[in-house]
Amino acid sequence: MGARVSVRPTTAEVHEDALVHNLQALQRWTGREKVLAVVKADAYGHDAQRVSRRLAGAGAWGFAVSLVEEGVALREAGIDLPVIVLGGVYPGYEDLAYVHRLVPIVWEPQQIERLAAAKRRSGRANPVRIHLKIDTGMSRYGALVDELPVLLHSLRSEAGNVAVEGVMTHFACADEVDDSYTATQLRTFAAALGTCAAAGLVPSLVHAANSAAAIRHPEACFDMIRPGLALYGVTQGGIGDALGLRPALSLRSRIAGIRRLPAGTAVSYARLTTLTRDSVVALVPVGYEDGLPRRATGKAEVLIRGRRFPVLGAITMDTIIVDVTDLDASGGDPARVGEEVVVVGRVGGEQIGVEDIARWAGTIPYEVLCNVSRRVPRT
Numbered sequence: 118m119g120a121r122v123s124v125r126p127t128t129a130e131v132h133e134d135a136l137v138h139n140l141q142a143l144q145r146w147t148g149r150e151k152v153l154a155v156v157k158a159d160a161y162g163h164d165a166q167r168v169s170r171r172l173a174g175a176g177a178w179g180f181a182v183s184l185v186e187e188g189v190a191l192r193e194a195g196i197d198l199p200v201i202v203l204g205g206v207y208p209g210y211e212d213l214a215y216v217h218r219l220v221p222i223v224w225e226p227q228q229i230e231r232l233a234a235a236k237r238r239s240g241r242a243n244p245v246r247i248h249l250k251i252d253t254g255m256s257r258y259g260a261l262v263d264e265l266p267v268l269l270h271s272l273r274s275e276a277g278n279v280a281v282e283g284v285m286t287h288f289a290c291a292d293e294v295d296d297s298y299t300a301t302q303l304r305t306f307a308a309a310l311g312t313c314a315a316a317g318l319v320p321s322l323v324h325a326a327n328s329a330a331a332i333r334h335p336e337a338c339f340d341m342i343r344p345g346l347a348l349y350g351v352t353q354g355g356i357g358d359a360l361g362l363r364p365a366l367s368l369r370s371r372i373a374g375i376r377r378l379p380a381g382t383a384v385s386y387a388r389l390t391t392l393t394r395d396s397v398v399a400l401v402p403v404g405y406e407d408g409l410p411r412r413a414t415g416k417a418e419v420l421i422r423g424r425r426f427p428v429l430g431a432i433t434m435d436t437i438i439v440d441v442t443d444l445d446a447s448g449g450d451p452a453r454v455g456e457e458v459v460v461v462g463r464v465g466g467e468q469i470g471v472e473d474i475a476r477w478a479g480t481i482p483y484e485v486l487c488n489v490s491r492r493v494p495r496t
């Protein structure tokens with residue numbers, strides 16, 4: 118959790134208007150009004166409680182989290198809309214999920230039995246709402262089509278205690294350059310829906326599409342879309358370019374110190390970089406604990422006055438060393454302590470996105486966003 122006293126000038130700004138803009142852009146693009154906004158992992162580092170309150174007011178249908186405890190936190194934040202638990206309920210926590218009206222995904226008969234037992238124990242009348250998860254090729258959560266008959270039988274015997282509101286699946290390759298596997302998964306999903314229908318189960322909500330599938334595959338949008346990343350204004354490989362999404366998070370700091378170092382000096386841990394000229398470097402209090410991955414060493418850049426400057430040597434836990442020699446060399450206005458440094462965000466025509474950081478670090482934007490630690494105050 119963030120400290121209560123905040124001295125360091127490193128902050129993550131969450132642009133709530135961008136969240137609303139992105140929600141509406143996705144609704145327009147897909148023609149779907151119902152959006153299950155994915156706010157797992159603290160809304161990809163954007164602060165789940167705050168994001169959910171804002172999107173609830175902007176017309177989101179409901180929220181998806183990974184964990185029961187994330188769902189409970191939304192209820193504690195006053196969120197009254199549906200909350201789907203994408204990771205299901207760990208055995209023993211069915212009562213907790215039920216009293217908070219969380220809607221777990223389900224893919225095994227034992228899960229149905231445990232949820233039904235929790236409902237009976239409660240003495241309450243309303244059934245446990247669930248979404249049935251079909252594994253169409255992701256091989257994570259979900260029932261294979263062949264396993265459906267047993268599952269549907271179990272649901273029939275608990276009718277009244279457990280109510281299927283939705284049937285869903287999840288794509289493995291929707292954001293890959295070659296996402297032809299999505300079509301294969303869609304065919305398997307159609308077969309599963311057919312099996313459900315034949316057994317008399319016609320869910321009120323069918324959903325499958327994460328951000329990339331919602332943007333690229335109209336036929337995957339069904340009754341509701343289930344975006345996470347795109348809501349935060351980020352996509353991979355330019356998938357969302359046509360939508361005009363706006364990044365919801367910017368990460369900024371300020372120069373904490375300026376040093377002059379002679380040519381030939383090695384910089385930072387492991388002495389990976391040696392200065393080839395007399396240099397002016399800025400110490401900036403942001404490091405891999407704040408979301409700039411150590412693996413971006415050698416590639417990372419930051420913006421100062423709307424210009425790109427390279428990070429020298431290894432990215433450390435709390436601090437980067439930025440080469441600002443060119444500000445001096447241009448004869449004008451040398452870098453000053455207190456000047457703003459943009460790690461993620463836009464200044465004038467220049468922009469650094471979490472996509473850029475992910476590329477530098479050889480990872481995906483999701484991981485970059487999740488690694489902006491809670492010690493960075495969200496403003």
Ligand SMILES: *Cc1c(COP(=O)(O)O)cnc(C)c1O
Binds near residue numbers: 327346
């Ligand atoms: C995380 C997740 C999503 C959202 O994916 P994005 O790529 O962030 O849009 C949707 N569905 C499931 C099951 C997920 O786990």
